[in-house]
Amino acid sequence: MPEQQRVFIAGGTTTPFDYPLNLQIEEMTANCIKQLYHDVPEFHLRDVRDHGMVVYSHFSVHFSHQLTAYWILHDHLGLVGVPHFRIDNGGNTGGSALYAAYALVRAGLADVVPVIGYELMGSVSQSKGSEFIAIASDTRYEAMLGANYTNYYAGLARVFMEKHNVTEEEFAEIAVKNKNNAMATGEKTQHFRKVGKKLTVDDIMNSRLIAYPLKKFDCCFMSEGAAVVLVTNEKFAKQYSPDHSVEIAGAGLSSCTIRAGDRYNFPGWTQRYGKGYPGLGEFGACRHAAEIAYKMADIPWKDSYKHLDVAEVHDAFSSSEAQIYNALGWCESIPVKDFINDKLPMMEGEIPTNPGGGLIGYGHPVGATGLMSTIECYYQLTGLIPREHRSTENEVKDAEVGLINSHAGTGTSISNFVLRRI
Amino acid sequence: MNNMKKDLHPTPFNKEFRWNAWKEIQPLVPEQGWVWQNVRSGEAGGKIWVEQQIYYDMLYTFRLGALSPYSKGLLDGKLLGTKCPKCGDITFPPRVNCWNLDCDLEITNWVEMPKKGILHAWTICGFSAKSALKKLPFVLAYVLIGESKTAIANILHISEPWHTETNMPVVVKIVPVEDRVGNLIDFWFEPDPSWKPGPMTSEKERIKELCDPVYKWVATLR
Ligand SMILES: [Zn+2]
16 A cells, blocks of 8 residues: 655746736646746656656636647646546635645655646636636526626625725725735736736725725736646655755645525534634635644644745635635734734735735636645745746745635635645 | 435436426527637737637526426416425525435425515625626625525615615515516515615715716616
């Protein structure tokens, strides 16, 4: 029987994220692997052939006008005979694919597992694209209303505002942070490519209404791109990146209802956390996944940010980032409102969150998104920001412990990981 | 084993179906499959780039199976939820097996829900899917109907959307019988006639201000 192994990340890279990106998935992926050859010269796909598997991270076959699009990639990369499968878990596809790779290496079934994520979203009109995303809601009940995901998220955000006395401006502060962090990350980010300048809270507040409290600039934009994360066991991590590897010290995955309206009294949640939780305002799956990951990494849930140096989280909307702070246990001793106003998640704060720009700044090509968050966190923990970013304005110096969060549905599937510098 | 089998949802034989209740609502959009549209080429960064456009369509049949009474209920102008005979949990939208692990996937019973509820969560939409653009700005609301342990999302019709308030009582309105399709879009919410909105607040003022350009934009839509 294979033996349990410790699991590491030994490298990672993304294509630029943009809409459209004007590329096919083959060259997006080949570019990422060749970039890895450059960044991690000891790594070669031959090792995947001999000691590994590939996990593909891809959300929507509707967008790719192709079923099993990863079959195209796999033989394009020369990997016939190498085991492969694809993970789709909504917006948490990237995090879930990372989780699958983690599980494979942890279980000793593979030693080198590239997680390859991609999404084409510009293959259809923007409105068709929103519709495709909305069919991840329950189509028997929700899709026919003509609402899109932003509309559902806004409803949750409004509950959160009321419960925690958070304002539109406080959400806007988060959006500004992420947009402006992306400017330092540079030309790989959609905000740099598309807007190319720093924004202010007024810019967010004055942008058009999408669904109260969310305006255009509170939302991530549709984007295309690919990303690769190199997951390995200890032996390969030491061989590939003796000075630039991080350990996956904790991995948590959890789930919640597909329909947000079903979260007041779900027996499973009531038994775990008491009546009424999470309701519409909280992300129960995030809390649960964080508890699991923290426990593995020996971090307490309450005020866990004090044990973390940097975080890359799933800010599909500025409001969801605030909800995530709460669901990660960061706001047990300080209300989420003060957490934002005291600038804890800003670059100068105690837990810089989304220094890479997050989804709002970097982009959200679904299958690649959670991997982008992983890669940005990995760069922070391995001192690679000066090499990778346009400026070091968004570098978290001497970061040792990082958190990554990937999030789907209206909080329907969520993964959290703790990464540790070694 | 035989006792267990009685607890399963039945699987009908196709030959037993009598679709006498089938209603041809309108001629179906013909399916066309992959239909070639356009090709173009251009230059950027000193290279040639090509785009092709191909139309692809499909007609979905949603077979509602055990959920059919819910849909038939809407056709008949009723809201049907479910109740677990073991634990008593009522849910609307319905669940044809109980969600409580301790109830061993007990098959639930259909119960008629009252046409009123409490609005629990809401947003004012300023943008939406294409099909709903002309209705903007509209209120998306989650409402707890009767004793349901779940809330259902639908549209709240309210003349001044900024007056939407958490916990306001709402009533369910159902479209005329000839327009019913057995889907969520057969009904909507309205404020309970006894309800009066509270005074303007700074949040209501702000929402009103955000809605203003939306009304103007929608007026320009064809
Ligand atoms: Zn029950």
